[in-house]
Amino acid sequence: MYEHGVKATSVDDVLVASGCGKSQFYHYFSGKNDLVAAVLEYQFEIVLGGIHEFRLDTWSGIRAWFDSLLVGQEQRGFKGCPVGSLTVELSASSPSLQRHVAEAFSRWENILADALTSMKRKELLEPRAQPVLLAETTLSAIQGGYLLSTARRDIRPMETALAAAYTHLRTSRARR
Amino acid sequence: MYEHGVKATSVDDVLVASGCGKSQFYHYFSGKNDLVAAVLEYQFEIVLGGIHEFRLDTWSGIRAWFDSLLVGQEQRGFKGCPVGSLTVELSASSPSLQRHVAEAFSRWENILADALTSMKRKELLEPRAQPVLLAETTLSAIQGGYLLSTARRDIRPMETALAAAYTHLRTSRARR
DNA sequence: TACTCTTTGTACCAGACAGTACAAGACTCC
DNA sequence: GGAGTCTTGTACTGTCTGGTACAAAGAGTA
Secondary structure, three states: OOOOOOOOHHHHHHHHOOOOOOHHHHHHOOHHHHHHHHHHHHHHHHHHHHHHOOOOOHHHHHHHHHHHHHHHHHHHOOOOOHHHHHHHHHOOOOOHHHHHHHHHHHHHHHHHHHHHHHHHHHEEEEEOOOOOHHHHHHHHHHHHHHHHHHOOOOOOOHHHHHHHHHHHOOOOEEOO | OOOOOOOOOOOHHHHHOOOOOHHHHHHHHHHHOOOOOHHHHHHHHHHHHHHOOOOOOOHHHHHHHHHHHHHHHOOOOOOOOOHHHHHHHHHOHHHHHHHHHHHHHHHHHHHHHHHHHHHOOOOOOOOOHHHHHHHHHHHHHHHHHHHHHHHOOOOOOHHHHHHHHHHHHHOOOOOO
């Protein structure tokens, strides 16, 4: 589903790939939508889980995280953000999946905002920095970078976007 | 296709909506892929055509353009960028459509880069500003903003992203 | 052993899908 | 006005789709 899109991946495709029978599938999932929700959950878990390897409340941690995103995008063959691609396709689908997506993005944003708030407390960010807005901006840059990089099959646009995002964060750093 | 996705829109759907017969369709298009390519072309034409209403080589023009993007996203019911959504779905499809997408994005980027180069010539941007990088960053912010805004059905994230993009451009402005 | 409840394999279904066949209508040019 | 080309409507085909039916296998238990 990540590679070919949700719509383009049939239940039968999944069954073949997993080596399961149909009855098994419909025993554990109520239908395709249920599976899609599970995939979404799974992908978000990976993305959000990956974040915790980094100390996002330090400048070097943020940089390391950005680098890991770049490496991942290249290694996976420019297939885009595991959740970004799903998001676009599902944003036009059933409301329940839609809510799922929105909520997952909020969680992601909150993790960033929390880290930035922590940086503010540690006086790495200036007092009037706005963590929530900075988190939103950063996430936008990441997603936009993924999209351009995927469209062009080139890591450069994403590098540029993340570098700009980092610069933008740095403009809110505390100066002593 | 913009509303429901390419895969989710059947040829028959298109025929019903257009009031055309099947033979008519296959007379003018070699198949669904051909239609998709035309849709992509059409959407890019609209997006790129809309740009020319603005003087992107002025600060106020850029701001006006950004505002128009925001208004459009809200008016169209948070359906995302007309080309961004297609891009994501098609980036996993046939290589010919893929190339189409990549090329169209390059055109978009070039328009921005040209405008920024012009600003540099007019000494609105500092001499060491890099139009191509700035254009890439701006485009990333736009696409990322669209994506978040669509996922959350809220204009705020896109506002934030565009405001940050504008600020980022302004950091390269010439100081006299 | 016999009785359950859970889990799985196989065959099947009705509808949607992209695309084709073919003939008939419309138009152009001599 | 007629031959030939361009355009269109209708019916059809084979394949794929998500989902169901149903029976059999397996696991637990008294």
